[in-house]
Amino acid sequence: xxxxxxxxxxxxxxxxxxxxxxxxxxxxxxxxxxxxxxxxxxxxxxxxxxxxxxxxxxxxxxxxxxxxxxxxxxxxxxxxxxxxxxxxxxxxxxxxxxxxxxxxxxxxxxxxxxxxxxxxxxxxxxxxxxxxxxxxxxxxxxxxxxxxxxxxxxxxxxxxxxxxxxxxxxxxxxxxxxxxxxxxxxxxxxxxxxxxxxxxxxxxxxxxxxxxxxxxxxxxxxxxxxxxxxxxxxxxxxxxxxxxxxxxxxxxxxxxxxxxxxxxxxxxxxxxxxxxxxxxxxxxxxxxxxxxxxxxxxxxxxxxxxxxxxxxxxxxxxxxxxxxxxxxxxxxxxxxxxxxxxxxxxxxxxxxxxxxxxxxxxxxxxxxxxxxxxxxxxxxxxxxxxxxxxxxxxxxxxxxxxxxxxxxxxxxxxxxxxxxxxxxxxxxxxxxxxxxxxxxxx
Amino acid sequence: xxxxxxxxxxxxxxxxxxxxxxxxxxxxxxxxxxxxxxxxxxxxxxxxxxxxxxxxxxxxxxxxxxxxxxxxxxxxxxxxxxxxxxxxxxxxxxxxxxxxxxxxxxxxxxxxxxxxxxxxxxxxxxxxxxxxxxxxxxxxxxxxxxxxxxxxxxxxxxxxxxxxxxxxxxxxxxxxxxxxxxxxxxxxxxxxxxxxxxxxxxxxxxxxxxxxxxxxxxxxxxxxxxxxxxxxxxxxxxxxxxxxxxxxxxxxxxxxxxxxxxxxxxxxxxxxxxxxxxxxxxxxxxxxxxxxxxxxxxxxxxxxxxxxxxxxxxxxxxxxxxxxxxxxxxxxxxxxxxxxxxxxxxxxxxxxxxxxxxxxxxxxxxxxxxxxxxxxxxxxxxxxxxxxxxxxxxxxxxxxxxxxxxxxxxxxxxxxxxxxxxxxxxxxxxxxxxxxxxxxxx
Ligand SMILES: [K+]
Ligand SMILES: [K+]
Numbered sequence: 001x002x003x004x005x006x007x008x009x010x011x012x013x014x015x016x017x018x019x020x021x022x023x024x025x026x027x028x029x030x031x032x033x034x035x036x037x038x039x040x041x042x043x044x045x046x047x048x049x050x051x052x053x054x055x056x057x058x059x060x061x062x063x064x065x066x067x068x069x070x071x072x073x074x075x076x077x078x079x080x081x082x083x084x085x086x087x088x089x090x091x092x093x094x095x096x097x098x099x100x101x102x103x104x105x106x107x108x109x110x111x112x113x114x115x116x117x118x119x120x121x122x123x124x125x126x127x128x129x130x131x132x133x134x135x136x137x138x139x140x141x142x143x144x145x146x147x148x149x150x151x152x153x154x155x156x157x158x159x160x161x162x163x164x165x166x167x168x169x170x171x172x173x174x175x176x177x178x179x180x181x182x183x184x185x186x187x188x189x190x191x192x193x194x195x196x197x198x199x200x201x202x203x204x205x206x207x208x209x210x211x212x213x214x215x216x217x218x219x220x221x222x223x224x225x226x227x228x229x230x231x232x233x234x235x236x237x238x239x240x241x242x243x244x245x246x247x248x249x250x251x252x253x254x255x256x257x258x259x260x261x262x263x264x265x266x267x268x269x270x271x272x273x274x275x276x277x278x279x280x281x282x283x284x285x286x287x288x289x290x291x292x293x294x295x296x297x298x299x300x301x302x303x304x305x306x307x308x309x310x311x312x313x314x315x316x317x318x319x320x321x322x323x324x325x326x327x328x329x330x331x332x333x334x335x336x337x338x339x340x341x342x343x344x345x346x347x348x349x350x351x352x353x354x355x356x357x358x359x360x361x362x363x364x365x366x367x368x369x370x371x372x373x374x375x376x377x378x379x380x381x382x383x384x385x386x387x388x389x390x391x392x393x394x395x396x397x398x399x400x401x402x403x404x405x406x407x408x409x410x411x412x413x414x415x416x417x418x419x420x421x422x423x424x425x426x427x428x429x430x431x432x433x434x435x436x437x438x439x440x441x442x
Numbered sequence: 443x444x445x446x447x448x449x450x451x452x453x454x455x456x457x458x459x460x461x462x463x464x465x466x467x468x469x470x471x472x473x474x475x476x477x478x479x480x481x482x483x484x485x486x487x488x489x490x491x492x493x494x495x496x497x498x499x500x501x502x503x504x505x506x507x508x509x510x511x512x513x514x515x516x517x518x519x520x521x522x523x524x525x526x527x528x529x530x531x532x533x534x535x536x537x538x539x540x541x542x543x544x545x546x547x548x549x550x551x552x553x554x555x556x557x558x559x560x561x562x563x564x565x566x567x568x569x570x571x572x573x574x575x576x577x578x579x580x581x582x583x584x585x586x587x588x589x590x591x592x593x594x595x596x597x598x599x600x601x602x603x604x605x606x607x608x609x610x611x612x613x614x615x616x617x618x619x620x621x622x623x624x625x626x627x628x629x630x631x632x633x634x635x636x637x638x639x640x641x642x643x644x645x646x647x648x649x650x651x652x653x654x655x656x657x658x659x660x661x662x663x664x665x666x667x668x669x670x671x672x673x674x675x676x677x678x679x680x681x682x683x684x685x686x687x688x689x690x691x692x693x694x695x696x697x698x699x700x701x702x703x704x705x706x707x708x709x710x711x712x713x714x715x716x717x718x719x720x721x722x723x724x725x726x727x728x729x730x731x732x733x734x735x736x737x738x739x740x741x742x743x744x745x746x747x748x749x750x751x752x753x754x755x756x757x758x759x760x761x762x763x764x765x766x767x768x769x770x771x772x773x774x775x776x777x778x779x780x781x782x783x784x785x786x787x788x789x790x791x792x793x794x795x796x797x798x799x800x801x802x803x804x805x806x807x808x809x810x811x812x813x814x815x816x817x818x819x820x821x822x823x824x825x826x827x828x829x830x831x832x833x834x835x836x837x838x839x840x841x842x843x844x845x846x847x848x849x850x851x852x853x854x855x856x857x858x859x860x861x862x863x864x865x866x867x868x869x870x871x872x873x874x875x876x877x878x879x880x881x882x883x884x
């Protein structure tokens with residue numbers, strides 16, 4: 001017994017995280033299986049799929065959240081979203097503390113890595129800040145959403161819709177209590193602004209928000225914050241232009257709207273792939289070129305230490321900057337007068353290659369087991385891996401094998417990069433030094 | 443005039459290469475436009491497409507080689523294949539020599555890089571060896587092919603078919619004088635063995651063949667040769683197993699053959715994507731999972747300094763090894779007791795990211811301009827970029843814009859990696875040393 005307890009306490013943080021994560025998913029699934037959770041009984045695999053999708057803040061759904069689940073079931077989902085989105089990492093810290101162990105230097109370091117914090121500082125203070133910040137932002141959003149939804153559907157229903165969508169949006173979960181996601185509000189400015197602000201703030205990463213709070217001047221910010229802020233704005237503007245132009249005349253999406261409507265709908269679809277997952281138009285109706293572009297956005301995802309998924313914007317930028325530097329005959333990638341070390345580039349490369357590998361295996365199995373066009377399969381897989389939640393419509397018709405593959409893909413997409421963050425915490429030196437030799441490439 | 447001549451001579455090797463390459467393509471196009479070349483007149487864009495496809499040894503065709511072109515036209519195509527396949531690089535050396543300039547140390551170095559030769563040695567001797575070797579292999583193959591085709595179609599026709607397919611296969615061009623490529627010989631062991639041996643030898647790279655010739659023992663070989671030999675065998679066996687299993691019951695491809703037939707057909711389709719381009723079954727009828735797997739093989743391609751295309755097997759392996767090393771907490775990728783330097787990994791990364799970029803742009807434009815499923819478009823684009831020549835059937839129905847995009851993609855696929863080889867020849871040091879700063883990834 002003592003042995004078991006020791007074993008439990010001495011689990012490495014990534015294993016501990018995975019254990020907590022999986023435990024909460026199983027618990028969530030069991031809760032969703034209760035008769036009180038659903039309007040009619042659902043299979044275990046569907047409950048497991050929903051719990052995984054909520055806990056990994058993905059938002060892919062095999063049964064309709066609004067009709068298949070009761071209010072109780074929906075609240076279970078919302079709780080899973082909040083737990084998953086705020087980062088099981090944070091909770092791992094709290095549980096470590098609850099177990100009576102004062103946080104030591106070594107644990108601090110590990111958790112610092114887990115939270116992807118680079119500047120030193122009290123972890124406990126950070127966790128508190130993080131909770132206060134999240135709940136504050138969600139509360140403010142609820143107030144704004146209520147101004148729209150309470151008059152429309154009565155106070156109780158309006159308040160509930162506001163709370164659910166605020167939590168879902170801030171945590172980049174993409175769950176909605178409505179079958180057509182937010183399509184009913186495609187040209188509603190309040191909903192468009194509040195929801196997108198929520199998932200952009202949630203998805204940029206806490207460290208960036210805190211950095212901005214402390215340092216008002218751009219040049220005082222950390223390199224990470226600078227890249228994230230400029231990168232997010234640039235990518236969002238570029239994406240908006242692409243979607244707006246490509247879908248301008250598509251009657252299946254934004255073609256029939258007024259210019260103001262087109263602008264809003266294009267903006268929403270441009271910012272949602274990284275990795276909010278709400279949609280205001282039918283994704284399956286979009287142009288192939290738009291969908292291909294969105295594939296790339298979904299794979300990239302949001303910011304580190306955020307509620308977003310994907311390989312992260314900084315990872316993608318590190319790789320692109322290294323490539324540009326190489327073609328410009330520079331020995332190092334340089335950005336904002338700072339050099340990006342080889343080690344950083346290799347880390348970004350490894351994460352990307354690992355991600356491509358997981359996505360490829362999943363696509364391969366789905367191609368074999370599902371009867372769907374390649375783009376639909378690829379879109380679904382990258383959406384699951386990036387914990388985005390957008391779908392061209394495959395989720396509803398997945399076979400059992402398909403559901404299992406997507407469940408694993410969501411888990412790998414959420415836990416992979418987090419546990420990956422630990423990998424470079426303990427840099428062991430090579431024991432044997434081999435001489436280097438060049439090989440031909442290209 | 444003297445100025446112009448100087449300018450011409452002083453062109454950097456990559457620019458000189460591109461100039462020669464484009465000149466030969468234009469010349470080839472004009473020759474193919476002659477009435478003597480075709481059975482009925484073809485448009486300039488189709489002639490340009492054919493010449494580019496031949497010169498880049500891709501093998502994608504907009505008009506049927508066997509019926510649209512006369513014997514003269516086919517011989518023009520064969521000459522373009524031989525010129526392109528042996529590498530315009532070699533010819534650039536010869537032209538430098540013909541211009542009366544003795545090859546100096548600096549040029550030697552540049553050409554050494556161009557040919558991707560890492561071990562020092564006389565370039566001129568190498569070029570001669572390369573020509574003798576290529577012609578010898580092609581000649582031996584012609585003899586073998588004749589034993590099959592001369593009895594079948596008469597001496598002249600049989601000899602011609604043997605020469606055309608020998609040149610096309612050794613140069614990894616994938617052109618055939620028959621509309622269904624080599625489908626007529628899907629279960630013919632002689633054709634299967636001779637043709638695949640030709641393109642595997644042509645595609646592994648001259649340096650590897652010469653290394654093998656000089657050093658009989660495996661441990662004496664260069665790291666590059668070791669990786670290429672073991673890698674080629676491993677990838678081919680793995681690919682064979684995948685294709686064999688996936689297509690086993692597919693009546694559209696190998697499902698209706700006997701086991702011996704299935705084995706041969708699966709083997710051929712497994713080795714052709716890197717980057718021979720011949721096919722013995724209908725590619726469009728293959729399973730999505732097989733096609734997805736072939737996409738990856740086509741993107742990887744063959745060996746450096748070979749007649750093959752793609753990012754090259756060593757590039758892909760360098761990236762994979764770096765990723766594995768990272769996940770194993772090693773500071774460096776190690777293979778056969780040799781360390782792969784960061785610079786090498788970054789070079790491989792840059793080439794891969796550049797390739798993904800080119801393919802993405804092409805897919806994006808084709809998605810917008812062609813009315814075809816995403817997988818068909820993606821397959822066609824990667825086939826063009828890897829200069830493979832396999833098609834799910836899109837090539838024949840490309841619009842003018844589509845043809846132009848594929849022409850540029852083939853050029854980028856062939857000239858990109860070659861000119862890229864020069865990029866790391868002149869490593870200029872960074873002028874300003876910036877301090878490094880970490881950013882968060884993953
Ligand atoms: K999501
Ligand atoms: K080819």
